[in-house]
Amino acid sequence: MVDERKGQKSELRATMKAKRDALSIASRAEWSSDACARLGQLLESEGVSTVFVYVQLRSELDTSPLIEWCWRSGVATAMPRCEPDGRTMTLYWIREWGDLALGAYGIREPNPEKATPCGNAFIPDAVIVPGLAFDRTGGRLGYGAGFYDRYYDALQAATGIEGGLMPPWLGLAYEEQLVEQVPTDGHDAYMDAIVTEQAIYRSGRRSGTTWSL
């Protein structure tokens, strides 16, 4: 059963990587900007003051319009640095593009010499999640390293200690990345909603958020 799902996941990963790479550069730019604008409106209406957001890799949705909107709007942005050994992420405050440098997997990551770590107790007001595929019930398929699944556990531990709520997890992706159903395992983190250039899809699963999702 587990092996079968592993096979399904790797097959879908390959299909979805190819599909995303095949999107034209013009479409990717237009959809990135539309999806970021939609997500920015949601964040504004919820009055967030901090977000944890990913930095674009390869043909992924370009999050830079959202990041720059945050900077203009006074929303503090945290971005991840991968620790490949334990496959965990360390979050840093990023104030400008110069705080990033090329890191693991060819992703632009916080440069520890310039950026300040957010600390283990940090609970962002929203978590913006990358993925190769999402479904409308909040299922997500990533690159298969479990970084975000592990971060989910770490954040759950932090919210327990701080007595806070798990913030909403929002998948940010092209409409083309939506599939009927993502194969999932017990450890997989679910999204409260998926934001695309066309819509916000509420999954019906709440991580504990007070948002009207």
Ligand SMILES: Nc1nc2c(c(=O)[nH]1)N(C=O)[C@@H](CNc1ccc(C(=O)N[C@@H](CCC(=O)O)C(=O)O)cc1)CN2
């Ligand atoms: N923009 C962005 N940042 C992110 C993620 C992401 O999906 N997108 N991640 C989400 O978790 C983490 C990084 N995870 C990654 C894991 C593997 C590969 C990768 O290149 N994998 C190779 C195969 C490696 C192998 O099997 O040896 C590949 O896909 O070609 C990239 C990112 C953290 N930061």
Ligand SMILES: Nc1ncnc2c1ncn2[C@@H]1O[C@H](COP(=O)(O)OP(=O)(O)OP(=O)(O)O)[C@@H](O)[C@H]1O
């Ligand atoms: N909370 C966790 N603690 C320890 N190992 C985990 C945890 N979550 C996932 N893993 C392990 O990480 C591996 C990758 O999991 P999965 O295929 O779900 O990754 P993914 O969600 O697609 O990847 P990513 O989050 O990096 O984009 C699996 O081998 C799994 O056993």
